[in-house]
Amino acid sequence: MSTSRVLLTTEERGHFQCAIAKRDGRRCFYCGRNFKKRPMRRKTLDHYIPHRIWPGWDVDNLVLACEGCNVAKADALPWPLVWLLLAVYRPDGWELAA
Template identity: 45%
Template sequence: MAANSQQKARLRRSLAARDGQQCFYCKSGFVDLADATIDHLIPKSILPGWRQYNLVLACRPCNNAKADTLPQVFIPRAEAVQTRREASRRRTGLGRTSPRGRLALAA
C-alpha cells in the first residue's frame, strides 16, 4: 500500500532524523526535504511494503539511476559519482562554506 503525501512528508522527516538530511547514496544534502525522494533500499519487487527499515532518502538522480537494482550493485557507482563531484567542486571552487556556515558559490 503506497503512502499518501502527508504520510510521505512525515516519513521524510523521520528518515532525515535517522540518516541525516542527505541522499543516502551520493551524500548530497537537501535544502528542502520536499526535494528528497523515498527509495526502497531493497527494491519493492523483492521486498514489498513501506517498512522504515527498508527506506532511505535519495536525490532524484540517484533514485532514478538505482531503479530496481540492489544496493550492493548501485552504491559503488554512487560513491564514484560523489568522488567526481567533490573533485569538480575543488577545481571550480563551488561548494565552499562561508564563515557563517552557509554554502558559498564562487563568484
C-alpha cells in the first residue's frame, strides 16, 4: 500500500471544508478559534488520526484546523485518542498509576 498523499482539487477541498464546517462549526478543532470572525486565519483540513495510520479522505477522520495547530500536531496522535486507547488496551502486566 502506498502512503503517498493524493492532492485534492480546489473544488474537492471546498466541499470537504463546507461539510466539516457544517458538522463541527466554523472553528479550529484544536484551539477553538472562530474562522468566521477572523477570515484571514488560514484554515486547513487535518487528518485527526494521522494520514500514515488512516490513509484516505474519509470525512469521519477530517477536522478543520488553523494552520498553526495543524503544524503543531503534525503526525502525532491526539491525546484524547491516546488516553482512550490506553484505557481500552492494556497488555498483560501493564497498570496505569492512580
